[in-house]
Amino acid sequence: MGDDSENINTEDWTTEQWKSAYEEQVEKAETNRSGWMRAQADYQNYKKRIEQDRSDMNRYAVAPMLLHCLGVIDDLERAFTALPVELSQLTWVNGIALIHRKMYGILDANGVVEIEAEGKTFDPNLHEAISQAPGKEGEIISVIQKGYQVQDRVLRPALVQVGNGDAIEDQESIEEIEETTE
Amino acid sequence: MARAIGIDLGTTNSVVAVMEGGEATVIPTSEGNRLTPSVVAVNKNNERLVGLVAKRQSVTNPENTVFSVKRFIGRKFDDPIVQGDVEISPYKVGKAKNGDVRVHMGEEDYSPQEISAMVLQKLKSEAEAYLGEEVKQAVVTVPAYFNDSQRQATKDAGTIAGLDVLRIINEPTASSLAYGLDKEKDEVVAVFDLGGGTFDISILEIGEGTFQVRSTAGDTHLGGDDFDTVIVDWMKDEFNKQEGIDLGQDRSAAQRLREAAERAKQELSTVAQTELNLPFVTADASGPKHLTMTLTRSKLEQLVEQLVARTEGPCLQALEDAGLTSDKIDEVILVGGQSRMPRIQEKVKEIFGKEPNRTVNPDEAVSLGAAIQAGVLTGDVQEVLLLDVTPLTLGIETLGGVSTSIIPRNTTIPTAKSQVFSTAADGQTSVEIHVLQGERAMSTDNKSLGRFILDGIAPSPRGLPQIEVTFDIDANGILNVSAVDKATSREQKIVIQAGSGLTPEEIEQMAQDAEMHATEDAEKRANIEVRNQADSASFAAEKTLEEHAEHVSDDLKIQIEEKVKEIREGLAGDIPVETLSTLTQELSTLLQTIGEAVYQSTAEDGTGSNPSEGDDGEPEVVEGEFKEV
Numbered sequence: 001m002g003d004d005s006e007n008i009n010t011e012d013w014t015t016e017q018w019k020s021a022y023e024e025q026v027e028k029a030e031t032n033r034s035g036w037m038r039a040q041a042d043y044q045n046y047k048k049r050i051e052q053d054r055s056d057m058n059r060y061a062v063a064p065m066l067l068h069c070l071g072v073i074d075d076l077e078r079a080f081t082a083l084p085v086e087l088s089q090l091t092w093v094n095g096i097a098l099i100h101r102k103m104y105g106i107l108d109a110n111g112v113v114e115i116e117a118e119g120k121t122f123d124p125n126l127h128e129a130i131s132q133a134p135g136k137e138g139e140i141i142s143v144i145q146k147g148y149q150v151q152d153r154v155l156r157p158a159l160v161q162v163g164n165g166d167a168i169e170d171q172e173s174i175e176e177i178e179e180t181t182e
Numbered sequence: 183m184a185r186a187i188g189i190d191l192g193t194t195n196s197v198v199a200v201m202e203g204g205e206a207t208v209i210p211t212s213e214g215n216r217l218t219p220s221v222v223a224v225n226k227n228n229e230r231l232v233g234l235v236a237k238r239q240s241v242t243n244p245e246n247t248v249f250s251v252k253r254f255i256g257r258k259f260d261d262p263i264v265q266g267d268v269e270i271s272p273y274k275v276g277k278a279k280n281g282d283v284r285v286h287m288g289e290e291d292y293s294p295q296e297i298s299a300m301v302l303q304k305l306k307s308e309a310e311a312y313l314g315e316e317v318k319q320a321v322v323t324v325p326a327y328f329n330d331s332q333r334q335a336t337k338d339a340g341t342i343a344g345l346d347v348l349r350i351i352n353e354p355t356a357s358s359l360a361y362g363l364d365k366e367k368d369e370v371v372a373v374f375d376l377g378g379g380t381f382d383i384s385i386l387e388i389g390e391g392t393f394q395v396r397s398t399a400g401d402t403h404l405g406g407d408d409f410d411t412v413i414v415d416w417m418k419d420e421f422n423k424q425e426g427i428d429l430g431q432d433r434s435a436a437q438r439l440r441e442a443a444e445r446a447k448q449e450l451s452t453v454a455q456t457e458l459n460l461p462f463v464t465a466d467a468s469g470p471k472h473l474t475m476t477l478t479r480s481k482l483e484q485l486v487e488q489l490v491a492r493t494e495g496p497c498l499q500a501l502e503d504a505g506l507t508s509d510k511i512d513e514v515i516l517v518g519g520q521s522r523m524p525r526i527q528e529k530v531k532e533i534f535g536k537e538p539n540r541t542v543n544p545d546e547a548v549s550l551g552a553a554i555q556a557g558v559l560t561g562d563v564q565e566v567l568l569l570d571v572t573p574l575t576l577g578i579e580t581l582g583g584v585s586t587s588i589i590p591r592n593t594t595i596p597t598a599k600s601q602v603f604s605t606a607a608d609g610q611t612s613v614e615i616h617v618l619q620g621e622r623a624m625s626t627d628n629k630s631l632g633r634f635i636l637d638g639i640a641p642s643p644r645g646l647p648q649i650e651v652t653f654d655i656d657a658n659g660i661l662n663v664s665a666v667d668k669a670t671s672r673e674q675k676i677v678i679q680a681g682s683g684l685t686p687e688e689i690e691q692m693a694q695d696a697e698m699h700a701t702e703d704a705e706k707r708a709n710i711e712v713r714n715q716a717d718s719a720s721f722a723a724e725k726t727l728e729e730h731a732e733h734v735s736d737d738l739k740i741q742i743e744e745k746v747k748e749i750r751e752g753l754a755g756d757i758p759v760e761t762l763s764t765l766t767q768e769l770s771t772l773l774q775t776i777g778e779a780v781y782q783s784t785a786e787d788g789t790g791s792n793p794s795e796g797d798d799g800e801p802e803v804v805e806g807e808f809k810e811v
Binding site for chain 1: 202213214226231235236237238239240241242433434437460461462465469470
């Protein structure tokens with residue numbers, strides 16, 4: 001590398017030549033300096049972004065692992081929903097219930113919160129509609145799968161059935177029967 | 183300086199990427215998703231929803247949720263393809279005065295461009311949030327088979343979204359850019375794109391940085407989703423055989439089946455079999471039922487064989503249309519998530535007679551390529567200084583003939599790095615710095631760049647002196663290596679000219695050798711570590727024996743001396759490393775009993791012990807030499 005000035009004989013230079021060479025060097029120096037500043041600035045900005053990414057990662061890094069655990073928690077809940085009445089008093093069954101509660105404790109400790117769904121107004125930011133069913137329009141009729149949030153991020157939306165505004169037929173007929181039998 | 187983004191505007195999903203630090207990266211949304219569904223909706227409150235939120239409410243609002251509008255963009259309403267899709271569309275599709283397509287959403291009619299613009303706008307905002315600056319320009323991709331009208335309409339969508347579309351490029355071209363194919367020799371490339379819903383095969387001719395599409399073919403209804411369906415059907419059949427229950431009727435079960443099927447399919451790309459485990463999947467009069475079945479990779483391949491076979495026709499068609507035989511194809515690249523499946527990769531190899539290239543994330547290749555193109559088109563306003571990288575690791579030789587890295591390979595230069603080392607033997611008064619270049623574990627396998635000696639180190643126990651070794655590569659690629667004794671400030675250095683290392687061919691060879699010998703080298707390094715530790719331990723043992731002579735019973739002294747002898751003989755005789763490791767451990771245990779005795783007696787009679795002098799090892803006294811190789 002090296003500048004051209006190395007090969008130039010400056011012995012007999014006029015003032016003009018010196019002046020112009022000087023100005024050229026000043027300009028070069030300016031370019032180099034601003035280039036250097038820009039590179040440093042880019043680097044600092046990049047660092048800031050990396051730090052932001054890293055703190056994001058710390059907050060959300062647990063997400064993928066937790067997602068898998070949620071599947072297991074779902075299964076445990078299904079197990080308890082299907083628990084035969086005659087077994088519900090067994091100490092052994094209570095033990096499993098305690099384990100279930102422990103898993104919830106872990107979620108809690110990691111800032112994972114269940115998304116409120118049943119009976120709430122459907123909100124696509126938090127819920128995903130799987131199907132519609134008779135019931136109040138826009139209201140969540142049932143929850144097919146629970147949803148969870150960690151900090152401000154949705155880990156998994158709640159899978160729900162949303163009311164379509166149709167009347168709930170069965171209910172009405174039951175009421176009718178009750179009236180006539182009184 | 184404003185940056186241009188690259189956008190893969192897909193039928194089902196879209197991805198946005200940007201060049202950052204010289205590399206293309208996908209920009210995640212604020213929710214952390216790398217994909218944005220190409221879905222737009224208007225809800226009951228007349229609010230517009232775009233992306234994932236729009237998708238989530240589609241079931242509750244089918245008439246006002248618009249998706250797959252890419253199938254309509256730039257086409258006329260009477261086009262038979264449009265007609266076919268209109269039939270299955272839950273939202274209303276109509277005809278504009280000029281024959282174009284109009285979709286009805288909320289209370290208004292929109293052109294497909296306007297809908298796509300909404301998706302593009304969302305991607306633009308996400309990019310701006312991520313970059314912290316305004317984004318005004320973009321490169322957008324389209325299928326290679328799009329005609330002028332479709333391309334113009336896509337460009338218009340960008341304009342409506344407030345983006346200056348620098349260029350519309352073909353999806354296979356974008357993928358090729360992501361694979362860096364424009365930097366290599368002129369070649370003919372086949373792009374095999376098997377995504378979630380569609381299959382596209384394109385044959386491109388790449389020459390002098392330009393891309394020419396020779397032919398395209400495909401199947402607009404063949405994708406990963408079909409593979410999932412096959413698995414779900416199998417699960418339902420098997421379950422029905424076992425339990426006599428049809429799970430297809432149960433909404434909640436159907437959801438779980440699909441999720442499990444997709445997950446199993448993905449797992450089977452890396453393992454030979456997986457378990458499908460869905461407890462309490464349903465119930466009947468006799469109680470709850472569970473679904474457990476094993477799915478092997480070979481069973482999966484059997485199940486999807488027909489789907490895999492369907493990729494062959496379009497490939498052969500594309501070759502025919504391009505007037506080429508498979509041997510004329512120089513390279514095949516894989517795009518789309520489903521291309522991860524081993525059977526698909528085998529199929530590609532069968533059809534084209536060569537191993538496909540799959541080094542780029544297949545879900546993101548198109549957007550990454552678009553970002554690369556965007557970077558090229560915006561260029562750099564300021565002068566770009568070309569920075570080099572060190573092609574090979576630079577380091578020094580340490581105890582046992584090991585090569586210790588100071589500046590790892592691929593480090594951008596100019597740069598400087600320092601590390602502190604010490605002496606290996608008691609009373610050592612000089613150290614030799616042997617500068618090495620290469621990836622191998624042993625210094626003899628690497629290239630020697632030069633040596634020098636730093637002397638005048640005050641005689642001390644081994645490991646005490648602090649010698650700081652600094653490697654400094656300047657902007658001209660000249661390496662300055664210096665060694666400074668922190669205690670005396672004595673310094674010695676060597677200057678190694680750029681290019682005095684290995685030639686490019688030798689570097690290539692070195693990289694290959696390193697890979698070939700990777701395990702072997704790692705083992706060698708580990709073994710030397712064990713040897714060094716055994717050596718250290720034996721010296722430490724002798725010192726301890728002397729220092730605490732009065733606390734050591736004759737019995738114990740003999741035991742320790744024997745152990746040290748065993749170790750020394752083992753080191754000289756080259757016994758297996760595990761034995762050496764065990765001996766070191768045993769010696770350590772023996773030494774600990776001395777420690778116990780010392781502390782006990784100190785507690786008992788309140789006196790300390792007098793450390794005596796330790797003096798072994800001949801000091802190496804050599805004049806400060808300088809040898810350049």
